Amino acid sequence: MNIVVCAKVVPLSSVTIRIDPATRRMVRKDVSQELDPQAAKAVEEALRLTEKHGGSVTVVVMGGEDATIGIRGALAMGATAAIHLSDPALAGSDALGTAKALAAAIRKAPFDLVMCATESSDSYTGLVPGQLAQLLGVPPLTFATSVTVEGRTVTIKRQSEGGYDVVSAELPLLVTVTTGINEPRYPTLKGIMGAKKKEIKRYTAAELGLGPAEVGESGAREKVLTVGRPPARPAGTIIQDDGEGGKKIAAFLADLKLI
Amino acid sequence: MDFELTDDQKRIRRAAREFAEGELGDAIAPYDERQTFPHEIVKKLGPLGFLGVLVPDEYGGAGLDYVSYALIVEELCRGDASVGITMWAHNSLCTNHITVFGSEAQKRRYLPRLASGDVLGAWGLTEAGSGSDAAALRTRAEWRDGEWVLNGSKAFITNASVGGLAVVLARTDPEQRSRSISAFILERGTPGFRAGQPYRKLGLHASDTAELILEDARVPAAGLLGERGMGFVHALQVLEGGRIAMAAMGVGIAEAALGQSVKYMNQRTAFGRTLAEFNGLQGMIAEVAAEVEVARLLTLRAAYLKDTGRPARHAAAMAKLFASETAMKAASKAVQIHGGAGYITEFPVERIFRDAKLTEIGEGTSEIQRLVIAREILQLS
């Protein structure tokens, strides 16, 4: 089974994200990056499936040059190979542009199963996987809390309000995994050293057959107009306890019809 | 001159930090409180490669350099010093003694098991009557009927009761003082060889320290490690690497103390301001932060000398001395910054403070490091 995992590389979770007011894009330059912890769960699930059923795990990442550290991270976990889409022509893509680039890269080789996280940790639109499934012409099985494969049939448990649905479809298909699906393994020291020897393929937008009308800033049909802070919460009411504190709090809560 | 770590070293440090942040820290508190060994957590070290860091690939290790090793020890000790010392005593002392001085057959027999974490290793030099003056050790090994018979005991040995294997130094030629000590490999289950009850300690409660007791312990000829009479010479070389690890442990503990201090200073308020705004405390933090940096640079430099095959004794002694005293100072300041909260077990700095003290004692006390450094500078033999 050839599994392709789409993984984003994002700023380290300990880093405070800044938005460039001019471009309204996240500042990624000189920010330490890591494999998106959400995508790491997709990588982990893919590794578990190939450990059980055989096959390969190829990780596809669209992102700048400094995404390499995250790609090596996925390879150190045990992924077989990686594809890095890092071309200035792809910068500024919207979700659809991203999905087009990923789809074109995935189509370069035969695949059975594409895995994504439900949403990324940094901009979490959650749009890419659905678009990708559409472009690849495969059914998406979304919000998986578990994935099992029997022959060509993939069955997932889909998280729902009251419990879960059991959904299945035939390969090839796309699965999105939820946060709770697993605990990704730590990379081993040998894995880290071995990751250097694994292949990272690179494609330019042109090699993917994509032009400025489809990808990059120019191809983006969605524009982020403003990025704003959530409205500040109004200051709370401070009640000094002068012996009547309890009564005052009760009156305050009664005013709000809470008691 | 280049202060930049290689990409590999950065990735390895990150992996060690991820593990330490995910698995150590507060998770060790219950073991510390009950003074029990965290088997469940130590079990995770082997499969990740942390128990064979310096062991060559062909014997099942990760085959890494000393700089990477120092970074791993620092990160694990920053997470928890008990697990840290368990890991590095295994790597630097027992395992490294076999890696560097073992015969091909000994390496094939023992290194894969040590590197995978199947067995933990202990290393016994110290005795109740000889610590700093280790060459005065009295454990004896006599050649009788085609095997070695060992008698004596070793005190304060890390991993003694949890270990499956121990390297033990014993006197093979009682008449001479120099070249009279040899090293032996003892497997658990060897008749006449056992560990005592683990000591109750000031700190490092979740690490195992016990006596190794030898009562007519029988070791086959193949258990002699290195040439007969070279044991002490080899032990000093093993200790050189051990001091780099202990220095890295000091850096890790100091970094943990500093991190806790920073967090607390930004949270806690007094007189309507956060502690971070008080000048006196800022001074403490600045000083500790600068010293942690010095300690780390000294440690990585000693590791680098080792990696490039140059004499590292002097640099390792300096790193060990400075890093351990930095750990103690950082921990002491951290408790001070926490006020009353620093004195109670609910906050990690209380544990860090207790753990830190060992770094000034083990692998040669601060006084012995000063002696080693001074002798070199004054050209005394």
Ligand SMILES: Cc1cc2nc3c(=O)[nH]c(=O)nc-3n(C[C@H](O)[C@H](O)[C@@H](O)COP(=O)(O)OP(=O)(O)OC[C@H]3O[C@@H](n4cnc5c(N)ncnc54)[C@H](O)[C@@H]3O)c2cc1C
């Ligand atoms: C504040 C902000 C708002 C935005 N709003 C919109 C908007 O409304 N509409 C729009 O079209 N674009 C928008 N964008 C741009 C958009 O987020 C990204 O361009 C696009 O890559 C989608 O990324 P995502 O992280 O949201 O993907 P998600 O759909 O959240 O990602 C889900 C999964 O898809 C896969 N995936 C996503 N990106 C990659 C990648 N680069 N490489 C490999 N796998 C990947 C991963 O498996 C990931 O876990 C916005 C960007 C910002 C910063």
Ligand SMILES: Cc1cc2nc3c(=O)[nH]c(=O)nc-3n(C[C@H](O)[C@H](O)[C@H](O)COP(=O)(O)OP(=O)(O)OC[C@H]3O[C@@H](n4cnc5c(N)ncnc54)[C@H](O)[C@@H]3O)c2cc1C
């Ligand atoms: C938790 C723990 C783990 C340990 N693990 C191991 C282990 O795995 N293997 C092992 O072999 N040992 C181990 N040790 C032992 C440790 O290495 C010794 O305790 C240490 O070397 C000091 O020796 P000592 O205890 O005999 O002190 P002593 O040598 O008796 O020292 C007492 C005091 O005298 C000072 N002193 C001694 N000589 C001089 C001098 N010439 N000049 C100035 N001052 C001097 C010392 O600095 C110290 O302050 C461990 C100890 C502890 C506490």
